[in-house]
Amino acid sequence: MSNHSKQAVRQPFAQEHTRLIGSERGASISxxxxxxxxxxxxxxxxxxxxxxxxxxxxxxxxxxxxxxxxxxxxxxxxxxxxxxxxxxxxxxxxxxxxxxxxxxxxxxxxxxxxxxxxxxxxxxxxxxxxxxxxxxxxxxxxxxxxxxxxxxxxxxxxxxxxxxxxxxxxxxxxxxxxxxxxxxxxxxxxxxxxxxxxxxxxxxxIDNHHFGQARLGLDDPADQQALAYPRIGFSGVIDERLDIQLLGELARRRPDWQFVLLGPVVKIDPASLPQGPNLHYLGMKAYEQLPAYFSNWQVAWLPFALNESTRFISPTKTPEYLAAGLPVVSTPIRDVVSTYGECGTVWIADGVEEFERSIEAALQNPSALCWSRIDAQLAQCSxxxxxxxxxxxxxxxxxxxxxxxxxxx
Incomplete structure (x- = not known):
């Protein structure tokens, strides 16, 4: 979400016409x-x-x-x-x-x-x-x-x-x-x-410069500082495209992992989201804040359900995670598989057991991952x-x- 100032401008609806008013102070926009x-x-x-x-x-x-x-x-x-x-x-x-x-x-x-x-x-x-x-x-x-x-x-x-x-x-x-x-x-x-x-x-x-800041080791945001490690992060709209069952089951199987979710809950009942001591819903964050959160995660994931609403999606967060230096684990979303499935820093997992193994692999030795290939790819898609x-x-x-x-x- 942008932090742009919100200078409201009212345009009342009259019986025969409308009128633009330039600001709440009454200056007209001509x-x-x-x-x-x-x-x-x-x-x-x-x-x-x-x-x-x-x-x-x-x-x-x-x-x-x-x-x-x-x-x-x-x-x-x-x-x-x-x-x-x-x-x-x-x-x-x-x-x-x-x-x-x-x-x-x-x-x-x-x-x-x-x-x-x-x-x-x-x-x-x-x-x-x-x-x-x-x-x-x-x-x-x-x-x-x-x-x-x-x-x-x-x-x-x-x-x-x-x-x-x-x-x-x-x-x-x-x-x-x-x-x-x-x-x-x-x-x-x-x-x-x-x-x-x-x-x-x-x-x-991708805005490479913006998300590349995460690789510099930014200060941990206040609402995340108390969370233990390792942290598995997701950022985006939390709606019907998210595999809630996968999220809940993986959090139950791995109580030693902290699952951080950033973003608004839309079109689904927040009460339907799985709860647990290692599940952390931190709400929507400003775009400017995201690199600091990403900088203090160890793995990013895309726990999307495979249904009609995700059949054609091309998640913006995939290149953003990668630009931030985060290994990614994703369900087999077609555009993620075809674009990033062979890059060496993205794991494709289908089901909770594969997700668990893939996240473990991503956590093993992230510094050993070859980032030069994906960085070259990201440089071409700004x-x-x-x-x-x-x-x-x-x-x-x-x-x-x-x-x-x-x-x-």
């Missing part, structure tokens, strides 16, 4: 307060900016060097309807629709459509990229006319618990509209490559390079549009 940009980028996301810091934040922070970025989140419940506009920097704003609890779907769409139109008008956004993480945003954006539509398909959302029944149909519609489609992993690419004429695989990347390659594809599409337009002049 269209002239930004230097005119050739392009804007409006992103529609099912993930919140101030949640786990992952793919959308890495990519769109970098995109704001080239575009004025507007990151539109899904609605949150509030007493009255208004649009929060929260600046992260002069070229990156988070937009959060606030709607009364129980607002019916059609009214939600109507509010969001009107607020979006107001944003386009007030900020003079006429030439822009529409970037989608959730196809469900088409419910209120079908009418917009972007210069380019990008679908960054980071997960198979239709396989997640609680997915809307219309999601598959909306995704099909989005793929028909999008000129570019990116996927968050190789297996997802294989599943989608024949469904769109321009699909490109961009698996989980978020900076991923954004550079995506941006190149976007610019190529602009050029194709220009050439096509020139033919008909």
């Amino acid at each position: 269209s002239t307060s930004f230097a005119h940009q050739t392009q804007d980028l409006i992103c529609f996301s099912h993930l919140r900016w101030n949640f786990v810091y992952q793919r959308p934040q890495h990519l769109l922070s970098r995109a704001s060097r080239h575009f004025r970025v507007w990151f539109w989140e899904e609605p949150v419940a509030d007493q009255q309807p208004w649009l929060e506009v929260r600046p992260i920097n002069p070229k990156l704003h988070i937009l959060v629709p606030h709607l009364p609890a129980g607002t019916d779907p059609q009214t939600q769409h109507d509010y969001q459509r009107r607020w979006l139109q107001e944003l386009l008008a007030q900020q003079q956004i006429t030439d822009f990229v529409a970037w989608y993480y959730t196809p469900m945003a088409l419910n209120f954006t079908e009418h917009i006319q972007p210069r380019l539509t990008v679908y960054d398909c980071m997960d198979e959302l239709s396989a997640f618990r609680g997915a809307p029944p219309q999601l598959r149909e909306r995704e099909k519609q989005l793929m028909q509209q999008a000129q570019l489609m990116f996927t968050g992993g190789q297996s997802l690419y294989e599943a989608k490559k024949n469904l769109h004429p321009s699909v490109h695989a961009f698996p989980s990347s 978020w900076q390079q991923t954004w550079k390659d995506m941006h190149t594809l976007i610019l190529e599409q602009f050029q194709l549009q220009y050439q096509k337009h020139s033919l008909y002049e």
